[in-house]
Amino acid sequence: MECPDCGESYVSREVGPRWPPSTQFGDAIVDLEDGESAVLHRQCWTCGWSEDRHLTVTEIETEHGDPEAITHQQQLTQLVNELEQIDDTEVVKEILRDVRNRRSADIEPTGSEDGE
């Protein structure tokens, strides 16, 4: 990505607080526990611009062991690409809700009364 301030591309991206900085942001989100926050820290090495973005897992569903988890992760990868274009936390939260809604929409409505 390019720095929104000076346009240079020397922008580092780190995930925290409990993941190694090299962790993919999508992986960190999938790994989040309920109510836990991830921080995406970005810093420009040219002009010193930096930004911390906090995301909380309550906006999405994590289902470990679910076959859909792979699809979930793919969606999150796309989500991260979108996140890099956006500087407003509220917009990011809306995207997370949208991902959740899209997951629901992917499931064929086979009837709400099939007992299982």
Ligand SMILES: [Zn+2]
């Ligand atoms: Zn910069």
